[in-house]
Amino acid sequence: MQSAPWIALxxxxxxxxxxxxxxxxxxxxxxxxxxILRLEPDYAVIRGRLAGTTETGRVFFIPYDQxxxxxxxxxxxxxxxxxxxxxxxxxxxAQQASIECSLSPPAEAEPMTPVAQVTPPPKPxxxxxxxxxxxxxxxxxxxxxxxxxxxxxxxxxAAKEQSTxxxx
Numbered sequence: 001m002q003s004a005p006w007i008a009l010x011x012x013x014x015x016x017x018x019x020x021x022x023x024x025x026x027x028x029x030x031x032x033x034x035x036i037l038r039l040e041p042d043y044a045v046i047r048g049r050l051a052g053t054t055e056t057g058r059v060f061f062i063p064y065d066q067x068x069x070x071x072x073x074x075x076x077x078x079x080x081x082x083x084x085x086x087x088x089x090x091x092x093x094a095q096q097a098s099i100e101c102s103l104s105p106p107a108e109a110e111p112m113t114p115v116a117q118v119t120p121p122p123k124p125x126x127x128x129x130x131x132x133x134x135x136x137x138x139x140x141x142x143x144x145x146x147x148x149x150x151x152x153x154x155x156x157x158a159a160k161e162q163s164t165x166x167x168x
Contacts, residue, residue: 008038010070012084020076022051024068031060032073145152 013021021033023046030051038045043063049056078134095150143151 003041006044006064006067007041009047010036010039010044014084016081017072017084020072020074021047022073023062023070025062025066026068027066028068127143 015035018033018035023031023033025031029047030100031046032117033046033048034056035047036044037047037059043061044067046062047057048059049058082089
């Protein structure tokens with residue numbers, strides 16, 4: 001695209017919306033725009049950062065012939081695009097209007113009161129076990145230090161008694 005169409009396109013975008021633009025160059029470099037500083041006949045002067053970095057405030061001089069495309073990074077409503085081009089909002093067709101009228105309650109009818117809905121509480125998620133049996137095996141309790149020492153003392157006392165006991 002030549003410079004004139006790029007300049008015309010970039011002039012359509014108000015400064016408030018420029019912070020969400022992304023320029024992709026012909027070599028694939030992505031530049032996140034913070035603001036457009038100048039639109040010269042052959043290049044644009046843009047304040048921004050390289051996509052994927054956090055170093056903001058850099059200034060880029062991008063020739064129009066190196067711009068591949070420009071787009072918004074965030075969701076943009078159709079109404080904003082129509083507003084940029086000065087188009088009015090689309091009118092509702094007669095068919096859509098009749099559908100909307102049939103869905104809305106009559107003006108003289110009482111407003112509908114919402115009915116309380118009782119929803120059961122969600123079931124807890126059970127962990128998936130990789131066993132074929134129904135119940136998982138219980139964990140073996142690890143004894144405390146004091147319990148281990150008591151067992152060792154009991155063994156040692158039993159060994160002493162056996163060694164000192166008379167042999168028949």
